[in-house]
Amino acid sequence: MDLRGALRRTAMTRPAVLAVTLPGATELRLEAEAEVRRRGWPVVDAPAAADLLVVCGDPASDDTPWLDGIERSMPEPALRIVAGESGQLADALDTARRDLIDKAATRRAAEVAEVAHVADVSDEPGGHEHGDHEGHGDGHDHTMGEVAGLPMAERGDDRDELRLDRLHVPIGPASSDWPAGLVLRLTLQGDVVQGVEVDHLPLPPSPRLPFWDEPWLRAAHGDEVSRGSAVRRRCAAHLDSAGRLLAVVGWDDVAARCRRLRDEVLSGASRESIGGDLRRTVRRVERSRPLRWSIAGLGELPADRARAAGVSGPALAADGDAHDRLLKWLHEVERGLEGLDDARPLAPDDRTGPRGRLDGPQPPSRALLDILPELLTGAEFACARIIVASLDPDLDELALAPVSGAAHA
Template structure:
């Protein structure tokens, strides 16, 4: 026991940290990312890689479903903390590390420990128990326990003492090898309903398998439980999984042979099944509804895209920004210098150029990350942090120049992103786009080039002490900053459906990253008479 505690303490010296960012929490996110680099802690790309969940922002994100889904998807030992002030980032991380080493559960988990775990067994368990055996759900409550030392002998749902014939490790008749009753596998309604293959055996991968989204965004279950990490892998059950005998909710009278039961969608265990709809070629194919966001890494905070997929092609997109609708008195961090200038405060051109440079470097970091270029993403964020820390024009230009040159010369990056999400200048102007997306007059690659050019020019101008003219110098990172007009990110959101429809699913995140809308702008509710300060 003591050896295990020592090993756990050593392993937790540099925990993986998962960020749950709400709109309006950009200062906290930037401070946290910089502190993680200083400490050498990893920024987790998915709940499975995380030990510490940090909820950022002053809004009600702490109790929202998507945050709770992230928390539940993390394995023990784990801890959760909230960061509402960028100046307290070091203290919050120290507290999270102490809680992680002590194996202390989150206060909310102590209150709802058994009830939440009991409900989750029914929601995600897949294998329904026969009537009269409700007592077999008694171990579901252990899913939320933080300290693994309290789980000796309770691995998953393997042990149900005293219930002969219902051994969860392999007692189901006709189910061969099931190493554990994993609550996120079983019969996910988004897995195994391939209308052309019936029951896919191990080794057969249909549908979306292999579409890596660039930076390890496993699962996408943080916005509603849609497991997309494995795509449509059929009914891959290891061995001996014939007919699904004894599985309530899956007996459709024909053992899923051919197309039985696939002509109409529905909801199973709270998850939507694929339905039929006309394809772009006039064929009727399965249509799967998949949400992206808001709990994704390198994703605009608060954005949810609800996609309708046919095969690997996006057929329909609905943009949901409900999480940004609550309103925040804090001005959007990236627009703060221009908002101050519009309010009548004196702002230097150098301050505006520094913020513009950092904003574009932040967007480039996301773009490189989702494109799979982790090294360049880290470099872009390093230069961003230097800009925000007050580096001079000469130093900042020296840091930015190699980054710009390397990105512009990369043939692989051009091959990967060219042709994705083309947005003509005429259509962009019609939508009201006024920023880099309008200047680019092209695809995701051209939008990246515009960012790179702006980084070079603004880095050289960050020492300019002349006053910013609010009448002519209102071009912020995403467009014109003017209180009399909609936020510049609003037309970018309006452009997303047209850019995504018809694109391959694997390209969706790159297209979003090439626009990088800032939902802080939509959440901001200015106070009368107040001067914005980020």
């Protein structure tokens, strides 16, 4: 019998992690990703597969219901930890692992008594998959009615004017490879997006500047910031976005390389040590014809339309589809290699952050969010995810508007 106990304990030595990032916690997310990767723990993308829920950032009270929902829909032994401050993550993960091992080893009595979980879907904005519902072709056209407490799907005309079931599916904020805090309320027919409502988690006022825009904002406030550190931040931001897009496209190998490079750039690796690896990765993406063929034409955003919508930065300069935006990011990263160790101070009037101009009337990510509905409507679910990832809005910036105004004055 003790063999079983030993096996249970061994099983949880590397728990599977589902990481959820709250707005404003980009730095914590990067720390968590690096730490989990260093330990070799598996990272999963659905509550059903996870043992350990790692929440990056301080949850507001509004966040509790949907986080609870995710935790409830994880199979036992399940645990949630909150990584609220940087530097404490390693300890928190150690403790969590110990608790999970204890839980796994002692749960035998409960196993018999308790039946499997039933996910509660009543009140969460983004418990992103469980318990959604589909109507069965029952020959009736009515939209009301309930099955097991869940409303039946309603019907509506699809793009070929067939009356088909409509599902309302919220995506985010706990999806993997997804902008932190973003919630898209999709109306799906089959897997075609028929309607989109852009929403986000509450953005608590934070004393911290948005991580990706920090060097430029600090320079604008009069702090001394070196050009090299700004270039590093820009390169890392683009590598992060590129890694995300490549992960959504399903090219895990290159996505993992982009993320590793991102962490090396941020941790101060020299140009010589990463230059070769980085150029090889960029060439690999550039030359991949299957990738081009797979995502070309998705999320087409010509420059004039982008400008009219207030988009600046790489999404404007790319003047094209998801593939163009990916290459734009990677080329900017490659160009940035030269300036990684530039010690000259950043000019205080340089306000071009990774996602666009920080001194405009609205933060650059606001414009990226505003054009989402027109780009997503009519796309298939998979394409919609690719389009979102190819724009990669940063919701941390939304709390920024007054800051840049003040800096301007």
